[in-house]
Amino acid sequence: MSTTVPADVEALIDKVQYEEEGEFPVERGYIYTSCASVENGNPLFWDDAVAAEITNGPIAMPTMLSVWFRPHHWAPNRTHEALPLQVHFDLKEQFGLPEAVMTDNTIVFYEPVRPGDRLKTRQILRSVSEEKTTKLGTGRFWVIDVEYLNQRDELVGVESYTGFGYRRDDA
């Protein structure tokens, strides 16, 4: 069992990686679909008069932050698999851990996200644990921050994920 973090991974901690712009602008169809998926009837998302009075116009569900940077499942001329939260998948590959789950998630909300916004993201690895064994298998925990900004470079949110990459002990 390894108790150390390799130097090349250590060097990535607190470094900004994968600064990207979303593949499409924030759009209302996805807002309605997300509201429908949890039966959210908040009039901010369904009634423009309410949105105009309270939020100065339509906004997206705040918890939809990550929706706007997940790549299309397919796109013309793409030559490699596009993955959201690429740092997470880089770590799985680096450590040879075929499976992974997310365990903790913290989201801090700033400026509201509005239809038509074009969000930008950047990923920052914050920590990597030594090897640990859980009921799922043996692997490592890591914490990744994702910062989201709008087209005016206003911070709209920061999401912090704790992932556990692992190998099943019975595999």
Next chain:
Amino acid sequence: MIATKLSLADVHAGDTLPELAYDVTATTVVLGALAARDWRPMHHDHDFAVNRNGTKDIFLNTPNQAAWFERYLTDWSGPKGRLGRMKFRMKGSVFPGDRMVLAGTVEDVTTDEGGCGWVTVLVRLTVDGDLKTDCTARIALPVTDDDNPWTRRGDQWRP
């Protein structure tokens, strides 16, 4: 004029929120994953979930759980309730066939230096009494009839 459902003065530490019970189906899981643009197979492919991930079925994904917590909190607060921060820990998965129950308790009621009113709520998502996810959320509520947390920006918004 839109009526405010809750203001800060209406809320006290120890208050409980109305429970939300929901019967999760495969459609719930798949719809939630697609709404979040999460194409990973453990959220729509039973065989992958069972034989690759070692779970008993497909399961609710992380962003969709966040959306459930948001819906639960703003059902209670009304539209002027503005989420500032949400932290949740998933201790177990939620599968089709589960009846999930969300139950919340007010932990703290404060006003910050900028005059923004904050309520901290602990929400527990359980299935058959077993805790699957706990969530601590900080949500801003109006402090007066004419206050609106959504108008706060910059130093006036400290989530």
